[in-house]
Amino acid sequence: xxxxxxxxxxxxxLQLLDPEGRRVTTRGTKGYRDRAAALTAEDxxxxxxxxxxxxxxxxxxxxxxxxxxxxxxAPSRGQEAAQVGSAYALRPQDFVFxxxxxxxxxxxxxxxxxxRLRFFRGSDHGGWNPNEHNAQVYTVVIGAHTLHAxxxxxxxxxxxxxxxxxxxxxxxTYFGDGATSQGDVNEAMVYATVNQAPVxxxxxxxxxxxxxxxxxxxxxxxxxxxxxxxxxxxxxxxNDVLAVYAATQEAMExxxxxxxxxxxxxxxxxxxxxxxxxxxxxxxxxxQEEVWRRRDPIDRLAALLRAEKxxxxxxxxxxxxxxxxxxxxxxxxxxxLDGGAPVSTFEDVYATPHGVVASERAWYEAYEAGDxxxxxxxxxxxxxxGAR
Amino acid sequence: MTTMAERTQTTSGAPAGTRTxxxxxxxxxxxxxxxxxxxxxMLMGEDIGPLGGxxxxxxxxxxxxxxxxxxxxxxxxxxxxxxxVGLAMRGYRPVCEIQFDGFVFPAFNQITTQLxxxxxxxxxxxxxxxxxxxxxxGGIGAVEHHSESPEALFAHTAGLRVVSxxxxxxxxxxxxxxxxxxDPVLFFEPKGRYWAKGEVDLDAEVGxxxxxxxRVVRAGTDVTLVAYGPSVETALKTxxxxxxxxxxxxxxxxxxxxxxxxxxxxxxxxxxxxxxxxHEAPVFFGAGAEIAARVTxxxxxxxxxxxxxxxxxxxxxxxxxxxxxxxxxxxRVLDAVDRAFAH
Numbered sequence: 001x002x003x004x005x006x007x008x009x010x011x012x013x014l015q016l017l018d019p020e021g022r023r024v025t026t027r028g029t030k031g032y033r034d035r036a037a038a039l040t041a042e043d044x045x046x047x048x049x050x051x052x053x054x055x056x057x058x059x060x061x062x063x064x065x066x067x068x069x070x071x072x073x074a075p076s077r078g079q080e081a082a083q084v085g086s087a088y089a090l091r092p093q094d095f096v097f098x099x100x101x102x103x104x105x106x107x108x109x110x111x112x113x114x115x116r117l118r119f120f121r122g123s124d125h126g127g128w129n130p131n132e133h134n135a136q137v138y139t140v141v142i143g144a145h146t147l148h149a150x151x152x153x154x155x156x157x158x159x160x161x162x163x164x165x166x167x168x169x170x171x172x173t174y175f176g177d178g179a180t181s182q183g184d185v186n187e188a189m190v191y192a193t194v195n196q197a198p199v200x201x202x203x204x205x206x207x208x209x210x211x212x213x214x215x216x217x218x219x220x221x222x223x224x225x226x227x228x229x230x231x232x233x234x235x236x237x238x239n240d241v242l243a244v245y246a247a248t249q250e251a252m253e254x255x256x257x258x259x260x261x262x263x264x265x266x267x268x269x270x271x272x273x274x275x276x277x278x279x280x281x282x283x284x285x286x287x288q289e290e291v292w293r294r295r296d297p298i299d300r301l302a303a304l305l306r307a308e309k310x311x312x313x314x315x316x317x318x319x320x321x322x323x324x325x326x327x328x329x330x331x332x333x334x335x336x337l338d339g340g341a342p343v344s345t346f347e348d349v350y351a352t353p354h355g356v357v358a359s360e361r362a363w364y365e366a367y368e369a370g371d372x373x374x375x376x377x378x379x380x381x382x383x384x385x386g387a388r
Numbered sequence: 389m390t391t392m393a394e395r396t397q398t399t400s401g402a403p404a405g406t407r408t409x410x411x412x413x414x415x416x417x418x419x420x421x422x423x424x425x426x427x428x429x430m431l432m433g434e435d436i437g438p439l440g441g442x443x444x445x446x447x448x449x450x451x452x453x454x455x456x457x458x459x460x461x462x463x464x465x466x467x468x469x470x471x472x473v474g475l476a477m478r479g480y481r482p483v484c485e486i487q488f489d490g491f492v493f494p495a496f497n498q499i500t501t502q503l504x505x506x507x508x509x510x511x512x513x514x515x516x517x518x519x520x521x522x523x524x525x526g527g528i529g530a531v532e533h534h535s536e537s538p539e540a541l542f543a544h545t546a547g548l549r550v551v552s553x554x555x556x557x558x559x560x561x562x563x564x565x566x567x568x569x570x571d572p573v574l575f576f577e578p579k580g581r582y583w584a585k586g587e588v589d590l591d592a593e594v595g596x597x598x599x600x601x602x603r604v605v606r607a608g609t610d611v612t613l614v615a616y617g618p619s620v621e622t623a624l625k626t627x628x629x630x631x632x633x634x635x636x637x638x639x640x641x642x643x644x645x646x647x648x649x650x651x652x653x654x655x656x657x658x659x660x661x662x663x664x665x666x667h668e669a670p671v672f673f674g675a676g677a678e679i680a681a682r683v684t685x686x687x688x689x690x691x692x693x694x695x696x697x698x699x700x701x702x703x704x705x706x707x708x709x710x711x712x713x714x715x716x717x718x719x720r721v722l723d724a725v726d727r728a729f730a731h
Contacts (some may be wrong), residue, residue, distance in 0.1 A: 031620055037462075072628060125505070129513040130477070147467055148502070151474020158430075158456055158480070184498070187467035194462055334579075348512035349546050351570035355647035357546070372707045 011221045012117045013235045013267060016242040019295045021303025023242075035246035041310040047088060047241055048305060050321050051080040051298045054104040054325035057113055058272070060330050061103075061120065065276040069334055071122040076103045078271030081297030082204050083174075084108055085244030086266070089252055090172065093161075097149035097173040097300065100138040101204075105174065107134045113326060114333030123339035142175075143182030146201070149173035153197035153255075168256025171199040172248070177242070178209025180225060181217045189229040189263070198255035200248065201226060201263045204238060206270035211283040226263020238268030239297040242304075269295070343368070404590035414556035415445050415521075417590065418563035419483065423453050426481065429567055430457040431470050433485030433521075442487055443523055443582055465495040469520060473502055473681040476516040481567055488579075489524040490533025496606035497539075503572045504547030515570045519563075524552075525618045525668050527580035528717055529708045536705050537669035542574045543678075550646040551599055552576040552617035557584035558643065564594045573599070578618035602649035604656065607639035611662040611725055614653055614679055616642040619666040619716060626666075626721040635725070645675045653679060654686045661692035662728040666716050670700040693731035696724045 015024050025033065039047075047283065058075045065073040076083060083104025090109075098105055106116055111133050118127035123162050126137030139145035153171040161169045179185050192199050194337065205222055207214050226233030232254070236243040244266055251262035269292040273280050278320070280289075302344055305311035346361040366373050407578040409417065423429045431446055437460040440447030450458035461468050465486060472482035484493045492499070497527065506516045526535030543550045549571050553559040559577070566573040605620065606627050620641045627637035638656050642649065657663045663683050665676035676697035683695050698716040706714045 065659065124511065125509040126511065126513075130510060131513060136477075139502075144470065144498065146503050147470025147498065148474035148477065150467075151476075152478045153470030153474070154471060155475045155478025155480050159478070183494075184466055184470060187464045187470070188464070190462050190464060191471050193468050348508050348510075350549075351507055351512070351515050354549070354571075355649070357647075 011235060013237055014243045014247055015237040015240050016246060017300055017304055019133045019239075019300060020152035021300045021307060023304070032243065032246035032250070033386050035249050036242040039242070039245065041305075041308070043088070044301065044305055044310060045315060047084050047245075048298070048311065049322065050084045050104065050107050051241070051301065052319050053323055053326055054084065054107045055298060056326055057103055057107065057116070057330065060327045061117060062272075062276060064117070064331065064334055065120070070117060070120045070276070072275050072277060073117075073120050074101045074275045075272035076101050078269050078292060078297070079204055079206055080104050081301070082244050082266040082268050083243035085241035086172070086202055086248040086264075088245050089248035091166070093169045094148075095152055095169070095171045096132060096135040096254065097145045097152070097171065098136065098138060099142075099145065099174050099176060099179070100140055101176070101328070102174050106133075106135060109133045109145075111135060113330050117330070117334050118337060121334055125335040129373070143179040143185040143188070146173045146175055146179070146185050147191070149199050150192045150195075150197050153192070153199035153261075154195055156198055157195065163175075165253035165257050165277050168258065169198065170252045170255035171197075172202055172252065173199065174202050174204060176209065177203065177205040177207065177214050177217055177222060178212065180222055184239040185227075185377065189226065189231070189261075192261040193230045194259075196260035198256055198258065199261045200251045201231075202248065203263070203265045205265050205267050207268075208270050208274065208284070210274040210278060211280075213284075221265070223263060223265035226265075229263075231261045231263050232263070233263040234327040235265045235267055238266030239295050239300060241297060241301050242247075243379035270298075390473070397508045398622045404463040406587055406589045408585055409556045409560070409588045410583050410585050411553070411556045411559045411578070412443055412445050414560040414586075414588050414667065415563050415577060416447055416449070417588070418560040419446065419449060420452070421590075422564045422567040423449065423457065426567075427481065428474070428479060429457065429481045429484065431483050432459045432461050432472060434461060434463055434468075434487050434527040436460060436485050441485060443579065445521075445523075445577070445582075446485065462569060465491055466498050469498040469503060469518070472518045473506065473516055474496065476518050477506075477514055481517050481519075483521060483567060486520060486522045488534045489522055489536040489538055492520070492522055492538060495520075496547055499542065499548070499572075499574070500545045504545045507571070508547060515644075516572055517567075517570050518572045519566045519575050520572070521563075521575045521577060523575045523579035523582070525578050525580050526705060526711050527618070529711070531708070532705070533706075535711060537573070537667065537700065538731040539645050540575050540674050541668055543675060548572045548646060549599060549644065550576065551591060551644045552578065553643070554578065554581070554615075554617055554620035554641050556584070556588045557592065558598060560588050560590070561592050561594060561647060562598045562643070565599050567596075569599060570595065580618050581621065584621070598643055600644050600649060602640050602642045602644070602652040604638060604652065605641045606637070606639040608636040608660065609730075610636045610660055611728060612638045612640060612653065612660045613664050613666060613721065615639045615666040616645065616675075618668060622716055622718060622721060624668055625718045629718055629722060630725060635729075637725070642675075648675075648678065648682075650679075650682045650686070653683060657683050657687045658690045661690055662725075663687075663691075663695045664721060664724045664728060665695065665697045665699075666721055667699045668715055670702050671697040674699055693728040698724045
């Protein structure tokens with residue numbers, strides 16, 4: 001398949017499943033087709049299920065924001081194949097550094113649905129323990145986490161983990177087309193290639209950085225950025241869950257074998273708004289949205305499974321039932337999040353006692369108790385002394 | 389808590405004793421001791437390998453510990469700190485060298501939005517014990533960006549500890565305590581004092597006492613001079629000059645700007661009644677403003693005069709030809725003390 005960007009340049013793009021859900025057998029893709037063929041029907045149904053649940057999570061979260069229950073939400077609609085497909089290629093020991101829209105990755109990673117909305121609720125700056133799921137919390141400063149991913153991968157190198165496609169450890173970091181313009185992302189690619197760190201740069205090119213089209217970020221196809229830094233780079237149809245899975249698995253195995261970083265551009269489309277605060281009608285056409293609606297990644301996988309007689313109405317109903325349960329649990333769970341007591345603001349600022357935080361907390365607690373001390377710094381001094 | 393004696397015995401079997409070292413060499417020895425003690429400690433920075441850093445602070449460390457633990461990084465400061473965050477998440481204790489104060493700003497975002505907040509963002513699940521070493525301050529006749537004092541910018545960010553040694557002994561002990569600390573530490577090294585010599589007890593106990601405890605380096609009764617890093621020497625020289633005038637100055641070495649050991653300062657000022665703060669950084673929104681506010685609130689009825697500040701001006705750090713007029717000198721501190729006594 002070739003697709004075009006604003007320059008009408010034909011760009012080689014790996015596709016294993018066409019928009020109608022038919023397997024594609026292009027020359028030169030046998031290695032990827034073999035990887036996709038190794039997925040069992042059960043695997044594919046699992047992917048379908050996780051994509052549907054991610055879509056439902058998205059709809060529920062958007063509704064919760066509209067009801068005033070979330071401060072903000074960044075929908076992933078349209079990017080389910082890129083996220084679920086790549087996450088299926090990860091192993092438990094691998095570590096994920098997401099941006100803030102990777103709800104499908106976290107779905108596969110097993111991060112609790114309510115925990116995933118703590119950040120957007122405004123009750124947490126993170127929401128889960130990164131070490132429980134080998135998945136870092138969301139990072140909002142664009143591209144900053146890609147350096148953390150490379151550093152983590154440099155640590156993996158120093159740990160002496162086995163150089164093995166299965167038992168080795170690799171890191172994957174997710175970012176968007178806008179992020180490719182950030183200095184940190186470019187520095188991350190320098191550090192990754194110079195050190196041959198076991199990390200995969202997974203770009204979801206959803207074509208929009210809020211209101212700015214990809215043409216405001218680049219004149220060249222973005223996968224070529226990876227090439228320029230000196231790592232294997234590939235563009236895949238980001239709405240084709242099989243191509244995404246196969247490409248990511250290849251790159252992760254390369255990293256686990258100790259053969260260095262890779263770059264994947266998953267070419268996809270942000271079907272929804274940037275966030276619930278955004279208004280895409282101001283900068284893009286409904287015609288374009290309609291074109292991409294016809295390339296819906298979930299419909300595509302469902303068509304494949306139907307054609308191969310691996311998806312019946314019972315299973316669809318079962319997934320629907322799970323989605324309904326997800327919605328019920330999510331709505332109740334989110335409404336129950338309150339961020340804890342106000343004094344919790346003072347917790348975990350430092351890992352060891354810090355005199356300023358200790359004194360301000362002591363004063364605040366006295367103030368809250370209706371007993372504001374006449375001499376703020378007397379209590380401050382005591383607390384500070386106690387902290388030492 | 390491990391004493392240096394215990395640490396040394398594991399490697400050489402005998403106490404290391406006391407040596408006369410420059411401040412720069414004391415940091416070097418502190419880094420070496422920390423790396424011998426914990427194999428997760430690693431150094432990252434530009435030109436820190438075979439060259440030993442532009443100030444030779446890492447001299448000989450790559451030869452001893454190898455390229456995996458003493459890493460010559462690409463020339464990108466955000467990358468140094470950003471990858472250090474990831475390494476810390478994987479269990480390492482990276483010590484980053486920023487070549488000069490003025491070059492920390494490409495890493496400012498990583499330090500303030502990521503390094504400082506990671507522990508809080510994860511509600512304590514993740515620790516990022518990263519040390520960022522920054523040679524800072526002026527007086528060495530350098531070109532632009534090589535003489536600045538940006539410590540207040542970091543002290544204003546919760547989640548960071550900001551410290552600065554003034555003596556070889558403190559440099560040796562504090563760098564080890566900074567590395568052992570579970571929190572990120574901005575370690576400001578007074579580059580103008582790198583060649584100053586002092587006795588260093590290499591068996592000194594390494595706990596956490598120097599990271600948030602000021603110390604009275606000279607006792608006095610008439611005025612308290614508060615300083616840290618390179619300005620402690622200026623304060624001591626001022627105290628000498630005052631002694632000749634028959635005035636007794638107490639000198640407090642703050643050691644840390646965050647946290648700030650207000651208690652030690654307040655205890656001193658309650659006795660002396662006068663306080664002058666000295667630092668090379670601009671006084672406008674500088675650490676001295678914080679000290680002045682806290683001392684005023686806490687010592688209001690003990691004060692004979694307003695708290696005064698001596699430091700840099702609200703200008704870019706000047707050209708080298710003019711830096712000695714800009715830096716807080718003994719004369720300017722004496723002028724401030726005179727003003728304090730005139731009240």
